Amino acid sequence: MVTGWTMTRTRRELLAAAKAFRFLCAPVRDLAEVMSDRHLFERGMLQWIEHPELGRVVLPNSPLRFHGVDPVRAGPSRALGADNEPVYGAWLGLPPERLLELRSAAAI
Template sequence: MDRQGIGGQSLKELDLERLGTSIGDIAAGIFSAVGILSALIHRNQTGQGQMVDVSMLDCQVSMLENAIARYSVSGETPKPEGSRHPSIAPFEVFDTADEPLMLAIGNDEIWVTFCRVVGREDLLAVEHFKTVSLRREHYDELIPIVCDILKQWTRRDWQELLNQHGVPNGPINTIDQVIDDEQVKHREMIVEVDHPVAGPLLIPGIPIKLSETPGSIQKAAPVLGEDNEAIYGRFLGLSPEDIARLKEDKVI
């Protein structure tokens, strides 16, 4: 499992803590939606319906694409690597003079740019740093060098410089920083709703942006039993008296 730049989660060595995001639940919902859409297309083409079977286990296994492939090739069981990319270096989170920064040197061209931007063109002459595979092979020698470089400036300073030259990077944000992030705001990914118990409440927005029929969040999630009367009355034909009796009997 990898540290996520915007979300700020990590898993290191034996630090087997639960991830802050319920990834199994979320992935199952997303895959279910894809499955339903696929079944609808099939129905429209053939007139035939079918069952859509999606399990949380299957979804989580499907997201182990990197680990399973590595095990298949090497026979070695992958272990937690924190923020480190399993096959590319330097591609992980580094400390700066103040806050952590995700650096993603994904290919040799970016490596050359990075070395020139940070004033370490001498590293370009090091034979065993010239390619992705060599940098990965000499990871233990390379990473301390990059650490020393990035500790010299603040994260903001590094971001301004690296962004100017197209070197992929990003902050490791705390939740308050996520909420205050300009791009997050621009994408309307933080929405305020009025919750009947909690009052004004911030929740995530809709990540799918449709040009013609954009979605919107109208209200907070209902409290327990909030929609009982509407659902039971409309779909089951129960009267207010019937519903009141069910409440008295603690059926609902």
């Protein structure tokens, strides 16, 4: 019954009807609507970043806010394998020759 009624109305009409009856609700937005919401950028919930491979992309920021503390800004993730040398070399003690062998075998 409710599904049939809602299918014949726009989202705006449904929200107006809900408001008229003091029924709390909010629209469900798709990803494109969320990522283009100017308010979310102004509030610092979304930010544009420059990704080294993808170019300009939108990332969400942390929703946690603390008084007197600057929010942590998200950034692009490191490229796959970018940390191989420090991890395998410095942390695990593999010699450079072994790293070359692993790269040649496409193991890392």
